[in-house]
Amino acid sequence: METLIIILAGILVMIATYLFLSKNLIRVILGSAIFSHAAHLLIITMGGLKTGSVPIVGEKPIAYTDALPQALILTSIVIGFAVTALFLVLAYRTYRKVGSDQLDGLRGVRDE
Amino acid sequence: MLSINITMIIPLLVAACLPFLSKKKLPFHIGWFVLAVPIVLFVIISSYIPSIASGSTYLHTIEWIPAYGIHFTTYLDGLSLIFGLLITGIGSLVILYSIYYLSSKESLHSFYLYLLLFMTAMLGVVFSENLFVLYVFWELTSISSFLLIAFWYYRKGSRNGAQKALLITVSGGFSMLTGFIMLYSMTASTSIRDIIASIDQYVDHPLFVPALVLILIGAFTKSAQFPFHIWLPDAMEAPTPVSAYLHSATMVKAGLYLVARFTPIFGGEDLWFWLVSGVGLITMFWGSFRAIRQTDLKALLAFSTVSQLGLIMSLLGLGSIAYHLGVNENSVPFTLATFAALFHLMNHSTFKGALFMIVGIVDHELGTRDIRRLGGLISLMPITFTVALIGSFSMAGLPPFNGFLSKEMFFTAVLNIHQLDLFSLHTWGVLFPIIAWIGSTLTFVYCMIFVFRTFTGPYQAEKLEHEAHEAPIGMLISPVLLAMLVISIFFFPNLLGDYLITPAMQSIFPTFTPSFDLRQPISPWHGWNMEIWMTIGVIILGTLLYRSFRRWKGVYSLFSERWGFNALYENLLEQLETRSSSLTKFYMTGYLRDYLVYIFLFLIIVTGGIFFFTDAFSFDPSGDAPIRAYEWIIVIVMVIAGISILFAKSRVTAILLNSVLGYMIAVLFVLFRAPDLALTQLVVETISTVLFLLCYYFLPEWKKEKTTNRTKITNILISISVGSLFILVALAVNSGTLFETISKYFENAYELAGGKNIVNVILGDFRAFDTMLEVVVLFIAGIGVYSLIQRKVPKEEEKLEDQ
Numbered sequence: 001m002e003t004l005i006i007i008l009a010g011i012l013v014m015i016a017t018y019l020f021l022s023k024n025l026i027r028v029i030l031g032s033a034i035f036s037h038a039a040h041l042l043i044i045t046m047g048g049l050k051t052g053s054v055p056i057v058g059e060k061p062i063a064y065t066d067a068l069p070q071a072l073i074l075t076s077i078v079i080g081f082a083v084t085a086l087f088l089v090l091a092y093r094t095y096r097k098v099g100s101d102q103l104d105g106l107r108g109v110r111d112e
Numbered sequence: 113m114l115s116i117n118i119t120m121i122i123p124l125l126v127a128a129c130l131p132f133l134s135k136k137k138l139p140f141h142i143g144w145f146v147l148a149v150p151i152v153l154f155v156i157i158s159s160y161i162p163s164i165a166s167g168s169t170y171l172h173t174i175e176w177i178p179a180y181g182i183h184f185t186t187y188l189d190g191l192s193l194i195f196g197l198l199i200t201g202i203g204s205l206v207i208l209y210s211i212y213y214l215s216s217k218e219s220l221h222s223f224y225l226y227l228l229l230f231m232t233a234m235l236g237v238v239f240s241e242n243l244f245v246l247y248v249f250w251e252l253t254s255i256s257s258f259l260l261i262a263f264w265y266y267r268k269g270s271r272n273g274a275q276k277a278l279l280i281t282v283s284g285g286f287s288m289l290t291g292f293i294m295l296y297s298m299t300a301s302t303s304i305r306d307i308i309a310s311i312d313q314y315v316d317h318p319l320f321v322p323a324l325v326l327i328l329i330g331a332f333t334k335s336a337q338f339p340f341h342i343w344l345p346d347a348m349e350a351p352t353p354v355s356a357y358l359h360s361a362t363m364v365k366a367g368l369y370l371v372a373r374f375t376p377i378f379g380g381e382d383l384w385f386w387l388v389s390g391v392g393l394i395t396m397f398w399g400s401f402r403a404i405r406q407t408d409l410k411a412l413l414a415f416s417t418v419s420q421l422g423l424i425m426s427l428l429g430l431g432s433i434a435y436h437l438g439v440n441e442n443s444v445p446f447t448l449a450t451f452a453a454l455f456h457l458m459n460h461s462t463f464k465g466a467l468f469m470i471v472g473i474v475d476h477e478l479g480t481r482d483i484r485r486l487g488g489l490i491s492l493m494p495i496t497f498t499v500a501l502i503g504s505f506s507m508a509g510l511p512p513f514n515g516f517l518s519k520e521m522f523f524t525a526v527l528n529i530h531q532l533d534l535f536s537l538h539t540w541g542v543l544f545p546i547i548a549w550i551g552s553t554l555t556f557v558y559c560m561i562f563v564f565r566t567f568t569g570p571y572q573a574e575k576l577e578h579e580a581h582e583a584p585i586g587m588l589i590s591p592v593l594l595a596m597l598v599i600s601i602f603f604f605p606n607l608l609g610d611y612l613i614t615p616a617m618q619s620i621f622p623t624f625t626p627s628f629d630l631r632q633p634i635s636p637w638h639g640w641n642m643e644i645w646m647t648i649g650v651i652i653l654g655t656l657l658y659r660s661f662r663r664w665k666g667v668y669s670l671f672s673e674r675w676g677f678n679a680l681y682e683n684l685l686e687q688l689e690t691r692s693s694s695l696t697k698f699y700m701t702g703y704l705r706d707y708l709v710y711i712f713l714f715l716i717i718v719t720g721g722i723f724f725f726t727d728a729f730s731f732d733p734s735g736d737a738p739i740r741a742y743e744w745i746i747v748i749v750m751v752i753a754g755i756s757i758l759f760a761k762s763r764v765t766a767i768l769l770n771s772v773l774g775y776m777i778a779v780l781f782v783l784f785r786a787p788d789l790a791l792t793q794l795v796v797e798t799i800s801t802v803l804f805l806l807c808y809y810f811l812p813e814w815k816k817e818k819t820t821n822r823t824k825i826t827n828i829l830i831s832i833s834v835g836s837l838f839i840l841v842a843l844a845v846n847s848g849t850l851f852e853t854i855s856k857y858f859e860n861a862y863e864l865a866g867g868k869n870i871v872n873v874i875l876g877d878f879r880a881f882d883t884m885l886e887v888v889v890l891f892i893a894g895i896g897v898y899s900l901i902q903r904k905v906p907k908e909e910e911k912l913e914d915q
Contacts, residue, residue, distance in 0.1 A: 001737040005780075006842045008747050012773075014835030015754045020708055021827040023819070026763065026811060028704075030770055033800065034754065037777055042842055044784055047853070049737045054785045055870040057862045064870065065785045066855045071874040073789055075886045081796045082893035088807045089897045095811050103704050 005045045012038035025094065025101045029087045036080040040073045115172040116186040119156050120235035123149050127228035130221045143211035146224045150203035150231065157196045164193050165611045167618070171241065180244075181302045187241035190615025194454065195238035195362075195369055197612070198461050202361040203231055205590035209469055210353035212586040213476060223263060223351070230256035234362050238369055243292040243302045250288065250334075253363050254281040260358060261350040273346035276681070280333050280343045288330025288370075294323035295377075308376045308622065315380075324378045327370070328387055335367025335421050338395040339677045345414040352472030355410060360417050360464035368421065368457060371428050372450075375620050379435030389429025393547050395422025400554035404561065404661075405668045409471045409481040412562055413464070416507065419555060420460045423522060426548075427453035430525050431620070439624050445528040450620055452521030454613045455634070459506065459514040459601060466594035467503040467562070470496055473587055474566065479577025483561070488571025493582050495592065497567045502595040508559035508654070509552060509647065514601035516647075517634055519552065523643040549646055556654030557661070564658075605634040709830065716833045723840065732847035743783065750776045763808050771801040788871045 012034050019031030047066035055067035095101050126149050133142060160170070170188040177183075188196075207227070214220060233256055236249030255278075262274035298314045299307050314320055331337075336344040347359050358364070371388060378384040399419030406412040431450030434443035473496050474489070475481040490497050502513060509519030526544040573579070582588075601608055618624075657664070699710070723729070753772040760766040774797030781790035819827075858870050858878060867873040875883045 001739050001743070002846055003733045003736055003843065004739055004743075004747055006846060007839055008750060009842065010835045010839035011751055012754055013838045014831045015758060017712065017831035017834045018758060018827055021705055021712075021830065023705065026808070027766075030757065030766060033770060034757070034773065037773055038838075041777065041780070042838075044781070044786065044789075045842070046846065047855075048735075049784050051737070052785070054787055055859075056787075057859070057868040057870065064855075064859055066853055067858050067870040067874060068853070068855045070786045070789055070871045071879060071882075073786075074792055074871065074875060075882050077789070077792050077796055078886050079889050081800060082890045084800060085803055086893045086896045086900075088803055089900045092807050092810050093900050101811055106704075 001049045002045050005041055005049065009038040009041040009045070012041070023103050025091045025103060028103070029084065029091060032087065033080070033084055036076070036084075040076060043069045043073050043076070116170060116188050116239050117172045117174055117184060119153060120186070120232055120239055122153060123228040123231040123235075127225045127232075130225045130228070133221065141211050141216060142220050142224060143207055143214075146228065147204065147207045147211070149228060150200045150207060153231075153235075154197065154200035154204055157193065157200055160188060160193060161611055164188070164190055164615045167615070169619075176245070182244050183242055183302075184245055185241040185303065186239040187305065188239060189619040190612065190617065191369070191372055191454075191619040192238045194458065194612050194616050195365070196235060198365070198458065199231060199234050199238070199362050202357060202461055202465050203227075205465065205593060206353045206357040206361075209356070209472070209587060209590040210351070212584055213353055213472055214351065223260075226256050226259040226263070227354075227357070230260065230358065230363070234366070237366050241304050243296060243304060243307075246304075247285070247289050247292055250330075250366065251282065251285050253334075253366060254278060254285060257281070257347075257358050257363055260354045261347050263351055263354065264349070267349065269346075270349040273343075273349040277343040277347045280340055284330045284333025284340065287326045287333075291323045291326030291330065294319040294326065298323070304373065304377075311377045321381075321383060324381060324384055325387070327374060327378075328384070331367035331370040332391060333367070334370070335364050335425065336395075336418050337367070337391050337422060337425060338398050338418075341395060341399065341418045342677050342681055344418055345411050348408075348410040348414050352410070352468060352475065355413075356465050356468035356472070359414065360468055361461040364417060364421055365424075365457060365461070368424050368428065368453075371425065372453070372616075372620055375428065375432050375435070375450075376622055379432035382436070385429050385432050385436075387429070388432065389426040389544075392422045392424070392426030392429055393544065393551070395419065396426060397422075397547050397551040397554070400551050400558060403558040404554060406558075407483045409474065409483060409486075409562065409566065410468075412483070412558060413467055413471060416555070416558060416562075417460075417464060419551065420456075420464070420507070423548075423551070424453045424457050424460065426544075427456065427522060427525055430529060433529075434621065434624075445525065447617065447621060447624070448521065449525035449528075451609075451613055451617060452518055452525055454616050455521065455605070455609070456515075456518035458608065458612070459518050459598070462594050462597045462601070463503040463506040463513070463515060466499055466591040466598065467507070469587075469591040469594070470500045470503065473583040473591070476587070477578060477581065477583055480575070483565050485572055485575040486566045487569035488567070490567045492571070493567075495588055496583060497563075499588075499591045499595045500563050500567065502598055503591075504559040504563045506598045508556045509650065512602045513598050514605070515598075517602060517605055520643045520647065521634070522548065523552075523646050527642055545646075549650065552646075552650045553654045553657065556650050557657045560654065560658045561661070609634050709826070712830050712834055716830070716837060719841070720833070720837050723837070723844075728844055729840065730844050730847045746776055746779055746783075763811075763813065764805075767801060767804045767808065770804070771797055774800070786871075788869070 016031040016035035016038060019027045019034065022028065022031075047069035049065075052063035052065045055064040055070065091101065094106070098105060100106075126146065130142070130146075133145065170186075172186050174184040207224075210223070210227075214223065230253060233249050233252035237246060237253060240246040240249055258274045258278040261277055262270045264270045295307060296302055298317050298319050299310055301307055301310070333340040344359060344364065348355055350359070375384075396419050399415045399417075399422055403412050403415035403419060406415060427449045431446055431453060434446035434450070437443040437446065471481055473493075474486065477493070478486070478489075480486070506513030506515035509515045523545070526548045529541045529544050699706075750773055753769045753776070757766050757769045760769060774793065778790045778793040778797065781787075781793055858874055861867050861870045861873040861877075865873045865877040867877065
C-alpha cells in the first residue's frame with residue numbers, strides 16, 4: 001500500500017511540476033493545489049498505513065494509527081487552503097489590472 | 113609627554129572641529145588654524161629624536177579587541193620616527209603652501225578635513241605595531257587619498273583618477289590583509305615585533321610564501337610599482353598641494369615603509385629579494401623612460417616619482433641580502449644598501465616636494481603646466497627657477513645636492529651585487545648596475561627637460577593665460593625651505609645619518625645590534641672610483657640624449673598607448689562591466705518559468721546527484737500494508753484524473769478534475785483511519801472548488817498555450833525527473849525505520865489532557881502553538897483577500913519616464 005501511495009504522490013508531483021512550468025497563471029495555482037495533495041499523501045504514508053485503529057481512545061487498550069502525521073496534515077490543509085485562496089484573489093486582481101492571465105505578459109514596469 | 117597614541121589622533125580631533133568652524137565667517141584663512149596641527153606634531157615627534165638616537169624605543173598599548181589580540185598599539189622606533197617626521201614636516205610645509213595656493217572660494221573646510229584625516233591615517237600606518245590596526249589605517253589612507261584626488265569632483269578627470277587610485281590601492285590592500293591573516297594564522301600573533309622574534313620557526317610553513325607575495329602586492333600597489341604604477345599619473349588631477357604631499361612624499365612611501373618593516377620577517381628569502389629589487393629596478397627604468405615623453409609637468413613628475421620609488425624599492429631588496437648572509441662582515445655592503453634606501457627616501461621627499469610646489473606655482477601664475485607652452489621664465493621667475501634647478505639637479509644626482517650622495521650609494525650597492533655567489537646572482541647580477549645606470553641616465557634627461565624646457569628658451573606670452581611674474585612670497589616659503597634642506601643635507605649628511613637613519617637601521621636589522629656597527633659615514637667625496645665614473649658617464653650620455661631628443665623621440669612610437677597597462681586596465685574594467693551585464697541579462701530573463709526551471713534543475717542535480725553518488729537507493733516493500741481491489745480503483749481514478757487535468761480543454765473540466773483528486777484523497781483518508789482529516793479535506797475541497805469557480809467567472813477562458821515543442825519537451829523531462837526523484841527519495845526513506853515513533857506518548861491523551869480524540873488533543877493541547885499560528889495564517893489570508901478585493905484600482909498615472 002505504501003509503495004502504491006508513494007508512486008501516486010510522485011505522479012501528482014509530476015503533474016504539479018508540469019503545471020508550474022506553464023504560462024497560465026491559473027494553471028500555476030492549480031499546480032500548487034495538486035502539489036499540496038501530494039505532500040499530504042506523503043506525510044501520512046511516512047507514518048505507516050493501516051497499522052492500527054482510528055486514533056480515538058476507546059474502552060479497550062488497542063493499537064492506534066500514528067496520530068502525529070494526521071495532526072500535521074490537518075494544519076497543512078488549512079494553511080494550503082489559505083494560500084490558495086489568497087493566490088486566487090491575487091490572480092483575479094492581476095487580471096483586472098493587467099488584462100491578461102498570461103505570465104509572459106507580466107513584465108514589470110519599464111523604468112525598473 | 114603625550115603618548116604617540118594620543119598624538120596621532122590630534123589631526124582627527126581637529127578635523128572633527130572643522131565643519132563647525134566653516135559655519136562661522138573666520139577673519140583669517142582656515143588653513144592658518146590647521147597649520148598649527150602638523151607643526152605641533154612635528155615638535156612633539158622631534159622631541160623623541162635624541163632618545164631614539166640613543167637606542168630607546170617607545171611602546172604604548174590601548175586595548176581595542178582583546179578577544180582577538182587586536183590592540184591599538186603604537187611603536188616608536190627609528191624607522192617610524194623618520195616617517196613621522198616626514199609626514200608632519202612636509203605636512204606643515206604643504207599646508208602653508210596650500211593657504212596661498214587655494215583661493216577661499218574653494219570648499220576649504222572639506223579640503224583640510226580630508227588632509228587631516230589623511231595625516232592621522234598615515235601616522236597610524238607608520239606607528240601601528242599591530243597588523244590589523246595597521247591595515248585599518250592603511251585603508252584610511254586609500255580613502256582619504258580618494259577624497260583628495262576627487263577634490264574638484266565636477267571634473268571628469270578627477271573622478272576617473274580617484275576611482276582608478278581607489279580600485280588599485282584597495283585591491284592591493286585586500287591582498288595585504290589576506291597576507292596579514294596568513295601571518296596571523298601561522299604565528300598566532302598580531303604584533304609585528306612578536307612575529308619578527310618568532311618568524312624563524314615558520315619559514316617552512318606552507319603559508320609563508322603566499323603571505324610574502326600577498327603583502328608585497330599590497331606594498332607594490334600603494335607605492336606605484338610596476339605594473340601597478342598606472343594610478344599615480346592619473347592621480348595628478350588632484351590639487352597640487354595634495355600631489356606634493358600624498359603622491360610624492362608620504363602615501364606612496366607607505367609601501368616602502370611596509371617593505372622596510374617586514375624585511376626582518378621575509379628578508380632572508382630569495383623570492384623576497386628578487387621580487388623587491390627586480391620589480392624596483394624595472395619600475396625605476398620604466399618610470400624614467402616614460403617620464404621623458406610627458407608634456408604635462410605634473411605627469412612628468414608623477415613618472416619620476418614612480419621611477420624614484422622603484423630605485424628605493426630596489427635598494428631595500430638589495431639590503432635584504434644582509435639577512436641571508438647573517439651577522440658578519442660580508443653583509444656590510446648590503447646594510448649599506450638599506451642605509452642608502454632610507455637616505456634617498458628622505459632626500460626624495462625634500463626635492464620632490466619642492467618640485468611639485470614649483471609646478472603648482474607655474475600652473476597658478478601662468479594658467480598652464482604644458483611644457484610646450486612654457487619657456488623663458490628664467491628672468492621673470494628667478495626664485496622659482498632657482499628652486500626648480502636645485503630640485504631637479506638633486507633628482508638627477510648632481511653635486512652639491514643631496515641626490516648626488518644617495519645616487520652614489522645606489523651605484524655602490526648595485527656594483528656590489530654581481531660579485532655575490534648567491535640567488536643565481538653571478539649570472540643575472542650583472543644586469544643590476546646596467547639597468548640602474550641606464551635608468552639614472554634617463555632620469556638625468558627628464559630632469560634637464562623639466563628645468564630647461566620650462567625656464568629657458570623663447571618666452572611664449574601669447575600661449576599663456578596670465579602675464580608671467582614671480583609668485584607671492586607665501587607660496588615660495590615652503591619650496592625655498594625644502595631647497596635649502598636639499599643643499600644642507602649635502603653638506604651635513606652625517607647629521608641625518610647618525611640621528612635618524614642609524615636608529616632606523618636598527619629597527620630594520622634588529623638582530624644585528626649591538627655586535628654590528630650599522631652606522632655608515634657618508635662622505636660627499638669618496639675618491640676616483642667606479643661610482644664617480646658612472647656618474648660622469650650619466651652626465652655625458654644624458655647631455656647628449658637631451659640635446660638630440662628630437663632625433664630619437666621616435667622610439668616612443670614603438671610603445672603605443674594601445675598596448676600599455678592603462679589600456680589593459682581600461683579594457684579590463686570595460687569588459688568586466690559588459691560581460692557581467694550580459695551574463696546577468698542572459699539568465700535573469702524576467703520569466704517565472706525560467707526561474708522555476710533553474711530551481712527544479714538545481715533540485716534534480718543536487719539532490720539527485722547526492723542520491724546517486726552516495727548510493728542511497730533502497731526499496732523494501734516488505735513492511736507494506738496489503739492493497740485491496742477498490743483501493744486500486746481509487747488510485748487509478750486519481751492518476752487518470754490528474755493526467756486529464758493537463759489535457760483539459762476548458763477550465764471547468766480542470767477544476768472538476770481537481771476536485772475529483774481532492775475528494776479521492778478524502779476517501780483515502782477514510783481508508784487510512786483518519787476521520788478528522790477526511791472531514792476537513794471534504795469541507796476544504798468543497799470551498800476551494802467554489803472559490804475556483806467564483807474566480808473563473810471573472811477570468812478569461814484559458815487559451816491554448818503557444819509553446820514550442822522544445823519547451824514542451826523540456827517541461828516534460830523536468831516534471832518526470834522531479835516526480836521520479838520524489839518517488840525515489842520517498843521509497844528510500846520508507847524502507848527503513850531508524851527508531852520508534854514518539855506517537856505512543858500521545859496515546860495517553862485521556863490521562864494527560866482529558867481528551868479521547870488523539871488528533872484533536874495534539875492540535876489543542878500538546879502542539880497548540882501550531883494551531884494558533886495556523887489560525888493567524890488563516891486570519892492574515894482573510895485580511896489579504898478582503899483588502900485585495902476592496903482596494904480600488906488606481907487610475908493609470910502617466911510616468912515621466914514613460915513618455
